[in-house]
Amino acid sequence: MSEQRKIVGPFHQLVTFRGLSLRGPLRNEQLEIISNAGMIIQGGHIQEVGDYEKLVKEVDQVIELEGPCVGLPGWIDSHTHICFAGSRHLDYSARNSGDSYLEIAERGGGIWDTVQKTRIADFEHLYKLTRDRLDIQLKCGVTTVECKSGYGLNHEQELKQLRIIKRLGEERSGDIIATCLAAHMTPRDFEGKPEDYLDSILTELLPVISKEGLAQRVDIFTEKSAFSVEQSRAYLTEAAKLGFQLTVHGDQFSPGGGLLAVETNASSVDHLENTTSETIRALGSSNTVATVLPGASLGLGMKFAPSRQLLDAGAIVNIASDWNPGSAPMGDLLTQAAIMGASEKLTDAEVLAGITFRAAAALRLNDRGRLIQGSVADFNVFNVDDYREILYHQGQLKPQTVWKKGQIFGKDG
Ligand SMILES: [Zn+2]
Known part of the structure; x- marks a missing residue:
């Protein structure tokens, strides 16, 4: 002192x-x-x-x-995928010409396209790309940033991403919060069922992540194109036993992940564009934070998550950018939060709370x-x-x- x-x-x-x-x-x-x-x-x-x-x-x-x-x-951005290489402007253009997100994913675009570009980026190059995005965030007032892996999708490449995020966290005094999203999708080059892939994360990857102190949180994409509710439940239950905090990509295109997040006592469930009234009620009395991602709605041209209804039900509503090359390329948290606020009829207090202390709750940070x-x-x-x-x-x-x-x-x- x-x-x-x-x-x-x-x-x-x-x-x-x-x-x-x-x-x-x-x-x-x-x-x-x-x-x-x-x-x-x-x-x-x-x-x-x-x-x-x-x-x-x-x-x-x-x-x-x-x-x-x-x-x-x-501002606190509790959900980003900024450790990536390459651009997905072709996906964006194809979607706007009529193809769906899921159709593009099925023919090898989508997440898998970014995985291939991120895998061939070497450590220093990927580090620099990520650091530059963090600098853009900071200039816009975002002082704490969550950052997920999930574009490696094999153990070596997931570790590369998480070691980059750790290095940035050390350089930025711990204000970068790492999350392991190895369960983003079953990689196309994995020989085995989705359950086998999830098992390999639990038994081989997460122990290394714990040992190296690379992340204390795990995330899973619970969706038709990624992992079912049953597969996600088994994975999250085991990850919790290993001491990881949980978060879920849920209810973006089809419901299921939202209720699972509440059931497994996850820190947050993120997306919720296609959630149900039952899930909204459950989140209204749960400590699981409802994280809405207007940047994904703007990138995909989809409706916003029902943040007005979630707030009225008593949920903890946090707003994050989901900055990623596929569905949310803009990455500007304040712009997205302001536009969603106007559309969903949120008060200034609700929008600003959603990018400050309520966002801190999603990351279980109580000092900011x-x-x-x-x-x-x-x-x-x-x-x-x-x-x-x-x-x-x-x-x-x-x-x-x-x-x-x-x-x-x-x-x-
Ligand atoms: Zn995301």
């Missing part, structure tokens, strides 16, 4: 998210918005937030913000996502005087500065 106590401010508005419920609807009037606010930071953590004029007398260093500013917690005493000092400063300007601009308005652990990370003039 030798670092100086410093204050950042004054903020015209500081939106803290203090005291807000993790689940269910939120009204904008419930937001704690501190006017003329300051934030005292020491050792990369928030020590105090409150009236700037009062707090400025208690510090060693003053970092004065220029012009009207609004401060909010750094709110600007309160003790939290990591990750925050975004926007050059506006009203927080509602941020979603109104639908992603075009970028943060003026992005702060990670109390230091300016990206700067956009």
